[in-house]
Amino acid sequence: MPDTTIKASSGVARIFEAIKLPVGDPFALAGLLIYALFIVTALAAPLIAPYDPTEILYTADYDLASDLLPGQEGHILGTTSLGRDIFSQIVWGARSALLVGFTAAFMVAFIGSVVGLLAGYFGGHVDAVLMRLADVAFGIPFLPFVIVISAFSEPSIWNTVIAMALVLWRDTGRVIRSQVLSLRSRGYVEAARVVGSSDLKIILRHITPNILPLSFLYGSIAIGWAILTEASISFLGFGDPDAISWGFMLQDAFASQALARQAYHWFIPPGLAIILVVSAGFFISRGYENLLFPKLGR
Amino acid sequence: MAETLLSIRDLSIAYEVGSKDVVAVSGASFDVPQGTIVGLVGESGCGKTTMARALTRVIADNARIDGGAMQFDGQDLAALSERDMNALRWRDISFIPQSAMNSLDPVYRVEYQIIEVLRDRGGMRKAQARARAVELFEMVGIDPGRLRDFPHQFSGGMRQRAAIALALALNPKLVVADEPVTALDVIIQRQILDQLRGLQRELGLSVIMVTHDISVVAYICDRTVVMYAGKVVENCDTATLLNEPLHPYSMGLKNAFPDLQSAGTGVLTPIAGSPPDLIDPPKGCRFAARCPFATDLCRNTEPALTEAAPDHHVACHRASEAAVLRETAKDPATWGAVT
Amino acid sequence: MSTLKPFLIRTLQLLLVLWAVVTILFLMFRLMPGNPLAAYIDPTFTAEQQEALIRQFGLDKPLWQQYFTYLGNLLQGELGDSFRYRTPVAERILLLLPNTLILTFSSLIVAYTFGILAGAWLAWKRNSRFEAAALPAVLATRAMPEFWLGMVLLAIFSFSLGWFPAGGTRSAGTSYDSLWQLYTSANFLSHLFLPMMTLAIYSQGLPLLLMRSNMLDVMKEDFVTMAKIKGLSPSAVVIRHGARNALLPVMTSFAIAVGYQLQGNVVVESVFSWPGLGRELVNAVAASDYPLAQGAFLMIAIVVITMNLIADLLYTFLDPRISHA
Ligand SMILES: Nc1ncnc2c1ncn2[C@@H]1O[C@H](COP(=O)(O)OP(=O)(O)OP(=O)(O)O)[C@@H](O)[C@H]1O
Ligand code: SF4
Ligand SMILES: [Mg+2]
Numbered sequence: 001m002p003d004t005t006i007k008a009s010s011g012v013a014r015i016f017e018a019i020k021l022p023v024g025d026p027f028a029l030a031g032l033l034i035y036a037l038f039i040v041t042a043l044a045a046p047l048i049a050p051y052d053p054t055e056i057l058y059t060a061d062y063d064l065a066s067d068l069l070p071g072q073e074g075h076i077l078g079t080t081s082l083g084r085d086i087f088s089q090i091v092w093g094a095r096s097a098l099l100v101g102f103t104a105a106f107m108v109a110f111i112g113s114v115v116g117l118l119a120g121y122f123g124g125h126v127d128a129v130l131m132r133l134a135d136v137a138f139g140i141p142f143l144p145f146v147i148v149i150s151a152f153s154e155p156s157i158w159n160t161v162i163a164m165a166l167v168l169w170r171d172t173g174r175v176i177r178s179q180v181l182s183l184r185s186r187g188y189v190e191a192a193r194v195v196g197s198s199d200l201k202i203i204l205r206h207i208t209p210n211i212l213p214l215s216f217l218y219g220s221i222a223i224g225w226a227i228l229t230e231a232s233i234s235f236l237g238f239g240d241p242d243a244i245s246w247g248f249m250l251q252d253a254f255a256s257q258a259l260a261r262q263a264y265h266w267f268i269p270p271g272l273a274i275i276l277v278v279s280a281g282f283f284i285s286r287g288y289e290n291l292l293f294p295k296l297g298r
Numbered sequence: 299m300a301e302t303l304l305s306i307r308d309l310s311i312a313y314e315v316g317s318k319d320v321v322a323v324s325g326a327s328f329d330v331p332q333g334t335i336v337g338l339v340g341e342s343g344c345g346k347t348t349m350a351r352a353l354t355r356v357i358a359d360n361a362r363i364d365g366g367a368m369q370f371d372g373q374d375l376a377a378l379s380e381r382d383m384n385a386l387r388w389r390d391i392s393f394i395p396q397s398a399m400n401s402l403d404p405v406y407r408v409e410y411q412i413i414e415v416l417r418d419r420g421g422m423r424k425a426q427a428r429a430r431a432v433e434l435f436e437m438v439g440i441d442p443g444r445l446r447d448f449p450h451q452f453s454g455g456m457r458q459r460a461a462i463a464l465a466l467a468l469n470p471k472l473v474v475a476d477e478p479v480t481a482l483d484v485i486i487q488r489q490i491l492d493q494l495r496g497l498q499r500e501l502g503l504s505v506i507m508v509t510h511d512i513s514v515v516a517y518i519c520d521r522t523v524v525m526y527a528g529k530v531v532e533n534c535d536t537a538t539l540l541n542e543p544l545h546p547y548s549m550g551l552k553n554a555f556p557d558l559q560s561a562g563t564g565v566l567t568p569i570a571g572s573p574p575d576l577i578d579p580p581k582g583c584r585f586a587a588r589c590p591f592a593t594d595l596c597r598n599t600e601p602a603l604t605e606a607a608p609d610h611h612v613a614c615h616r617a618s619e620a621a622v623l624r625e626t627a628k629d630p631a632t633w634g635a636v637t
Numbered sequence: 638m639s640t641l642k643p644f645l646i647r648t649l650q651l652l653l654v655l656w657a658v659v660t661i662l663f664l665m666f667r668l669m670p671g672n673p674l675a676a677y678i679d680p681t682f683t684a685e686q687q688e689a690l691i692r693q694f695g696l697d698k699p700l701w702q703q704y705f706t707y708l709g710n711l712l713q714g715e716l717g718d719s720f721r722y723r724t725p726v727a728e729r730i731l732l733l734l735p736n737t738l739i740l741t742f743s744s745l746i747v748a749y750t751f752g753i754l755a756g757a758w759l760a761w762k763r764n765s766r767f768e769a770a771a772l773p774a775v776l777a778t779r780a781m782p783e784f785w786l787g788m789v790l791l792a793i794f795s796f797s798l799g800w801f802p803a804g805g806t807r808s809a810g811t812s813y814d815s816l817w818q819l820y821t822s823a824n825f826l827s828h829l830f831l832p833m834m835t836l837a838i839y840s841q842g843l844p845l846l847l848m849r850s851n852m853l854d855v856m857k858e859d860f861v862t863m864a865k866i867k868g869l870s871p872s873a874v875v876i877r878h879g880a881r882n883a884l885l886p887v888m889t890s891f892a893i894a895v896g897y898q899l900q901g902n903v904v905v906e907s908v909f910s911w912p913g914l915g916r917e918l919v920n921a922v923a924a925s926d927y928p929l930a931q932g933a934f935l936m937i938a939i940v941v942i943t944m945n946l947i948a949d950l951l952y953t954f955l956d957p958r959i960s961h962a
Contacts, residue, residue, distance in 0.1 A: 027773070132653070139654040139942040140661070143900040144918055144934050148665060151922040151930075224780060231782045232904045236919050250785055254908070262797060271785035278780035279773070286776070356865045387868030400859035403878050404958055405885070414877075415867050448957040 028287020031220075034280035041091055042098035051085040053092040053244040082256075089244050090269050096245035097227045097277060100157050104226030107165035109219035112172025113211060119173070120180025121189075121203055130173070137170035146229060150238035157240055160230045168225065172218040179211050217288040224278035231274055246270035303472060303504045304330040304353075309366030309376070311348050313358065320576045322348040324528040325366070327603060328611075330472070335498060335505040337519030337536065339512055339551070341573060345528045346508045347396075350476045353506070354393055355383050371471060388419050392465040394475040398457035402449035408460055409445035412467060420468045434463040439493060455486040462494060469501070476508045491518050512551045516540055524548050527573045527584040530603055534610040544612040544620040546589050549627035567630040583615065590632045591616055591623055644950065651946045658938045663707055666931055667700060716935070717928040721921070726932035730914065734936065736806060737913035739820065740906070741898045743829065744836035749891055752841040756848025756887075757880050763853060779842040783901045787835040787908035794831060802828050804910030832909040836901060843894060844887050851883035858882070885955055892948035896941035 041048060119130040146163040153159055183189065183206075192202045227246075233239050234247030235254070253267040311323040322345040330336045338346050351357050353368060355375060368375035371390065375383065395401040402411060409431055416427035432442040438459040449457060458478060465473050478494070479487040495518050498505055507519055515522050515536060522539045524532040524547065532545040543549050553567040571588040574580050583601050586592040595615050603613040616623060626632050691697050698706070710717070716726035762768050795803045806819075806828050819825050855861060856879050864874045903915030910916070914933050921930035953959045 132650075135650060135654050136657040136661075138945055139658045139938060141896070141900050141934070141937045141941050143903050144915075144937050147903065147919060147922055148930065148934060151925075152665070228780075228782055232784060235782070235784050235904060236907060237923065247782070250782070250788065254788060262792060264792065267785070267788055267792070271782060271789070274782050274785070275777055275780045279777045282776045282780060283773075351866075354866045356862060384868045387866060389868070393863070393866045395859060395863060397859060401863045403860040403864075403882070405881055405956070414869070414873075418870070418873060419868055448961050450958045451961060 025287035027283040031280040031283030031287065034276055035284070038094055038277050038280070039098060042094040048091045051088040053084060053089040054242075082252075086249075086266060086269060089249050090246070090273055092244045093246040093249060093270065093273065094277075096157055096230070096243050097274075100160055100230045100245075101223040101226045101277070101281075104161045104164040104168075104229075105219040105222040107161060108168045108172060108222040108225075109215045111165055112169035112218060113176050113215045115169055115173035116176025117180055117203060117207065117211070120177040120184065121199070121207065127177070131177070134170045134173050137167050140167050142167050143229065143232060146233055147236065147238060150233055155238060155240045157230055157243060157245065159238075160226060160233055164222065164226055164229065168222060172215065172222075175218065176211050176214060179214055180207055183207055183210055213288055217285050220281045220284040220288065222281075224281040227274060227278055246274050300331040300333055302329045303332045303371060304506075305367075305369040306349075307367045307369070309349070309352065309368060310364040311345070311352055311357070312362050312364045313348075314360045314362065315577070318577050321364070321579070322361075322528055322576060323352070324579075326525070326528075326530045328523045328530055328533045330504055330506060331521070332504055333502045334520040335495070335507055335518055337515035337522040338506055338508045338525060339515050339522060340510065340525035342510055343573060343576075344525045346510070346525060347476055349525070350393070350474045350506060350508050353391055353472075353474050354387060355380075356387075388415060388470065389468050390470055391472045391474060392468070392470040394458075394461050394465045394473065394478045396477040396480055398461040399449065399454070401461060402457060404449055407446050407448055408452070412445075412460075412464055415464065415467050430467070431463075434467060435460075437466065437497060438463045454482055455490065458482060458486075458490055459493070462490070462497075466497065466501070466503075470503075472504045472506065473498075474506045474508070477510070478507070479514065480509065480511070487514070488517070494518065512554070524551070527579065528576055529584055529613065530611070531585070531614070532610075532612045533603075534607075534612075538610060542620070543624065544606055544610065544617045545585075545614045546591050546616075546623060546627065547585050549624055550588075550633055553627070553630070553633065567633045569633055583613075590626070591619075643953070647946055647949055651942055655939065655942055658942070659708070659711060659935065660704075662931060662934060662938075663704055666927055667703065711935075716932040719921075719929040720926040721924055721929065726928050729917070729929065730932050730936050733912055733914050733917050733933075735816070735820075736911060737899065737902055737906070737915065740829065740832055740836065740911060740913060741895060741902060744833045745840060745891065745894055745898055747833065747837040748840035748894075749844045749887070751837070752844030753848045753880075753884065753887060755841070756845040757852050757875070757883070759845070759849045760852030760856065760883075761875070775842050775845055778838055781839060782904075783835060783839045784904040784908045786838060787832065787905050790831050790835055791908065804828075804908075806912060828911075832905050832911050835905050835908075836898060839901065840894060840898060843890060847887050847890055848880075848883055851886060852879060855879050855882045885952070888955055889948050889952045892944045892951055896944040899937050899940055 115130050115134070119127040142163070145167060146160055149163050150159045189202055189206060192206055197205070230239070230245060231247030231250065234245050235251045237251060239245060239248055239251070241248070247270075249270040250267055253263065253270075306329070307327050309323055309326045310321060312319040312321045314320075326345075326349060328336070338349065340346055348357075348361070352363060353370075353375065355363075355378075357363070363376055366376060370386075373382075375386075378386070402408065406414075409428075412431040412434060413424070413427040416422045416430055417424065420427070422430065431445055435442040435445060440456055440459050440463070444452070444456070449460075452460060458481075462478070465475075475494070479490050482490065491514065494505070497503065507514070509515060519536045521534065522532075522536045523530055524539070524545065526547050532539065532543065532548050534544075539548060540552065543552065547569070550567075550569040554569060569588055574584055574587065580586065580597075582595075582597040582599055583589070583592065586596045589596065593615065599615070601613045601615045603611050604617075606612045606617045614620075688697075714727055716730070718724060719726050719729060722729060759768055759771060791803060794800045806825055856875075861874060861878050864878045869877075899915070902913060903919060905911070906913045906916035907919055914936055918930055918933035918937070921927075921933060
């Protein structure tokens with residue numbers, strides 16, 4: 001027993017080493033800091049948000065607190081036409097974004113890595129079948145696919161996650177596959193085989209650690225994709241009307257004529273929140289790229 | 299002796315790496331007489347390419363010409379304005395690179411790349427340039443029918459010939475060839491060197507032939523400049539260098555390469571050790587750490603390049619004992635393990 | 638010719654992918670919960686009328702039979718009738734396709750023209766302070782939700798400044814003799830401008846970043862150094878040799894971008910009420926008009942798949958190392 005725990009912990013240590021968080025890169029560091037802020041906001045939403053995001057609020061004179069401008073009646077970002085606090089919605093929106101972003105990114109990176117590993121490692125028919133599947137996935141228009149899925153199921157943020165898991169593994173899968181092929185061609189897989197290591201052991205010991213940073217690169221891009229997709233779906237009205245998300249806020253604003261009424265304080269903040277979090281993912285992925293492909297150097 | 303076409307004096311070139319300088323060429327001096335082939339020979343990293351490229355003044359972003367003069371045909375290349383220098387490029391000084399594969403643009407036909415330079419730099423009209431391209435291909439022995447090929451459709455030897463054709467396009471006064479045959483096999487090497495020699499005689503060209511291979515020098519160069527760690531250590535006509543070298547490094551080089559004419563015979567003795575760090579070079583003779591004849595004087599004082607014999611320049615404290623040292627140098631054991 | 642065989646193989650692969658997508662689509666629409674006709678059937682219909690309808694749509698047959706009927710119909714370009722409009726889906730889609738294609742291509746042409754020039758320029762300015770500010774800005778444009786950008790442009794340039802109309806393809810009450818006259822009218826173009834710019838601003842990042850990094854790589858190549866040694870003019874060096882080589886992968890990405898853009902269209906068309914395929918898909922799905930939704934999806938998928946193939950071929954065609962192997 002103690003033997004296995006030691007092994008496990010050294011495995012974990014190895015994974016952390018393999019992930020190589022790109023903290024040295026200023027871009028990536030900025031991205032990681034934004035993520036930290038984002039995660040804290042999402043987790044501590046009830047503490048940070050002054051109001052319940054769906055609560056319909058009233059002013060001191062018992063009027064509906066609708067369409068208040070930022071600062072009025074103590075509402076930092078004002079209120080919506082229905083009298084909901086915009087700032088609280090932004091804070092709670094971070095929760096949906098965090099949930100969608102990280103689960104979808106995990107699924108995409110995981111499925112893509114497994115597909116890439118299997119295709120690259122076993123080659124032959126396995127490779128042929130998996131890569132044709134990837135071709136099919138590349139033939140599916142993603143957003144329309146999510147829309148159709150959302151239409152057929154209960155409105156929920158998980159639709160986005162499922163659709164991403166079903167389709168978006170394709171890019172990760174292809175890249176990981178070619179990485180595995182190049183690892184194989186370097187010959188040490190053959191070497192491990194000669195020594196009598198099993199396939200599973202070779203994959204886990206020798207190949208996986210080498211592709212983990214790539215998986216993370218694609219995962220950090222997928223976080224952004226997930227948040228953008230969820231926002232689009234909510235905006236189109238296929239989202240869960242009970243879960244406050246940034247996309248829902250934008251849909252709410254759009255449908256409530258916020259544009260014509262020049263209520264910038266309503267629809268600008270959710271957009272900026274999305275940009276901030278999504279670009280943080282891009283910055284981190286850029287850091288990984290510099291780490292993995294230093295020739296791009298700057 | 300022929301008139302001097304190019305005269306390099308005390309030339310230094312440094313690369314900035316971080317906050318440090320790699321002095322790749324330091325205080326080099328030599329001449330290129332009109333109508334001769336001058337070899338520039340030395341180990342990898344001794345500064346040959348740096349020197350060759352300085353003559354075109356197209357150098358790396360982090361490179362800096364740190365003083366000295368390159369007197370070419372009455373003007374100092376180091377002091378010319380960028381505009382005047384550009385006027386001179388290819389018309390007066392052309393360049394044959396080591397890897398012709400990467401030096402030809404993959405997306406244009408070879409013909410286009412020859413015509414481009416004839417029109418842009420030679421002021422020719424299209425029809426005229428076409429005819430000249432055919433003539434050039436015939437000169438270097440490629441079927442002009444292949445002009446319409448893309449570079450990747452050429453063999454290595456053909457690409458190198460095309461690069462030579464390109465270099466001769468505008469009848470330059472000086473051709474700088476940076477290891478033009480290094481990437482090729484020995485038979486093709488010899489063919490191309492023969493061709494180059496023939497064209498050089500026919501056109502009265504002056505050529506600087508950069509190579510790390512002393513057998514190429516022996517085969518084609520009239521004069522030879524030996525470089526070591528950024529310094530010119532010996533400079534004389536090739537026959538003298540091969541038969542009566544004055545510098546121990548030249549003696550060692552001779553043992554380290556096979557003869558191009560009789561490939562594969564004789565024992566090769568490489569010079570043990572590696573060249574010094576160019577960021578922080580040793581204070582005495584740069585070759586001292588690997589020289590079997592080094593003395594305390596060598597390790598402490600740098601030998602100057604002096605004319606030890608008529609038209610024979612060398613930078614070695616023990617040049618006067620060369621005749622004796624040469625005998626010792628013939629024994630492979632001499633080069634065994636020098637620390 | 639040796640380029641023919643890979644071309645045929647790729648085309649065959651494309652047809653297989655198309656078939657797979659078509660099948661997935663069929664299964665998705667048939668296996669969904671609920672009666673697909675629910676939205677179509679008026680509560681006032683009698684039981685016989687309902688059954689007649691079910692027979693009319695072939696929904697009483699076993700699934701595999703439905704599948705083959707569906708495939709057979711598709712091969713004849715028969716997509717069924719829209720529930721809502723009660724007109725053939727194919728007709729409706731062909732009517733909307735030009736709007737979507739005009740929006741897509743105009744925005745991508747603007748995006749690529751700008752992106753290629755700006756990317757080459759940024760490569761030229763590498764390590765400058767300008768670059769340090771421009772790069773995160775470009776990344777941020779890629780991080781924007783397209784519909785949000787559309788909303789912002791709409792709020793500013795339409796509702797606030799009144800420079801451009803708020804939606805549609807033309808002003809109410811205008812009519813044109815031919816489609817060509819409509820598409821070239823100032824009226825149409827002023828309607829096109831905002832959605833086009835929205836998509837263009839979002840899309841320029843890809844060609845820009847690609848061009849920039851390719852340019853940085855190419856400018857280090859030996860043939861660029863040689864062009865300088867030849868004394869060619871800076872413009873010949875940078876454009877003729879640098880940019881020409883760096884452009885190759887960027888051009889290929891154009892075809893792929895068309896596919897991605899079609900997906901982005903879905904939201905942007907909705908913001909600007911642009912009568913295109915994407916908006917139609919959204920409306921059809923919202924109204925449970927499944928034949929129309931299916932048709933719109935299929936059309937988008939066909940364009941995406943074709944563009945993937947064209948990207949492949951373009952690469953082969955533009956790179957002499959492959960086309961003249
Ligand atoms: N761009 C550069 N930045 C920093 N150092 C450089 C650069 N280019 C060359 N050097 C260094 O300068 C020295 C001389 O290089 P150079 O290319 O001139 O040598 P060489 O004699 O041509 O060698 P080779 O036979 O390998 O071509 C080497 O130590 C090399 O590492
Ligand atoms: S100076 Fe001394 S160390 Fe240098 S080459 Fe001559 S003998 Fe050798
Ligand atoms: Mg060199």
